[in-house]
Amino acid sequence: KAGVTQTPRYLIKTRGQQVTLSCSPISGHRSVSWYQQTPGQGLQFLFEYFSETQRNKGNFPGRFSGRQFSNSRSEMNVSTLELGDSALYLCASNLLLGGLSEQFFGPGTRLTVL
Amino acid sequence: AQTVTQSQPEMSVQEAETVTLSCTYDTSESDYYLFWYKQPPSRQMILVIRQEAYKQQNATENRFSVNFQKAAKSFSLKISDSQLGDAAMYFCAYSLSGGSNYKLTFGKGTLLTVNP
Numbered sequence: 001k002a003g004v005t006q007t008p009r010y011l012i013k014t015r016g017q018q019v020t021l022s023c024s025p026i027s028g029h030r031s032v033s034w035y036q037q038t039p040g041q042g043l044q045f046l047f048e049y050f051s052e053t054q055r056n057k058g059n060f061p062g063r064f065s066g067r068q069f070s071n072s073r074s075e076m077n078v079s080t081l082e083l084g085d086s087a088l089y090l091c092a093s094n095l096l097l098g099g100l101s102e103q104f105f106g107p108g109t110r111l112t113v114l
Numbered sequence: 115a116q117t118v119t120q121s122q123p124e125m126s127v128q129e130a131e132t133v134t135l136s137c138t139y140d141t142s143e144s145d146y147y148l149f150w151y152k153q154p155p156s157r158q159m160i161l162v163i164r165q166e167a168y169k170q171q172n173a174t175e176n177r178f179s180v181n182f183q184k185a186a187k188s189f190s191l192k193i194s195d196s197q198l199g200d201a202a203m204y205f206c207a208y209s210l211s212g213g214s215n216y217k218l219t220f221g222k223g224t225l226l227t228v229n230p
Contacts, residue, residue, distance in 0.1 A: 033216050035218075042222045043223075045218060050214070056216070100164075103161070103218065105158060105159035106158075107156070108157050108158075
């Protein structure tokens with residue numbers, strides 16, 4: 001079974017631009033979570049989608065948004081990029097199995113804002 | 115709000131020795147999960163071990179075991195017979211239990227170095 005796919009793996013943007021990151025979860029998984037990882041703040045939860053609906057949201061400004069498609073693929077968008085948005089963005093594919101939640105992480109997208 | 119604290123930014127261990135990574139957390143909930151994740155230099159986050167708060171028995175996965183002290187809100191990871199492949203960043207994480215709770219709250223991580 002294929003793992004979690006994130007594209008692109010690396011991205012360089014300039015301040016003020018916008019960016020879209022993509023995540024394809026494991027086949028059959030209907031929930032996707034997004035996290036931002038930075039050296040200063042560590043790993044922070046952005047949001048979670050299930051069946052095209054946002055179920056949970058972290059404490060990030062409105063410049064960060066996401067969506068999920070009917071095939072469970074998810075995208076996150078960051079508008080008006082700031083230098084502080086430089087980070088590794090991780091996607092997790094979530095599954096409830098036997099009452100226990102399992103989360104499988106993708107390799108991440110490394111975003112650099114210049 | 116729940117918080118997770120890892121007080122050891124870096125740890126080192128000799129190959130074949132045992133090392134313990136510390137984690138404390140704060141929550142007012144009684145039912146939750148605790149996790150240890152490993153992030154090797156390749157960056158893919160991997161689940162090492164999970165503990166359900168309602169279980170008194172400490173979880174064990176091969177060379178990895180935890181010491182879960184619910185009253186003290188402590189959740190340490192013991193790695194026995196350390197191997198070079200164990201070198202990685204280790205994150206302690208918390209989530210509420212329940213089917214739709216996928217939000218993980220992470221600690222800042224502990225960088226583990228394994229010396230040959």
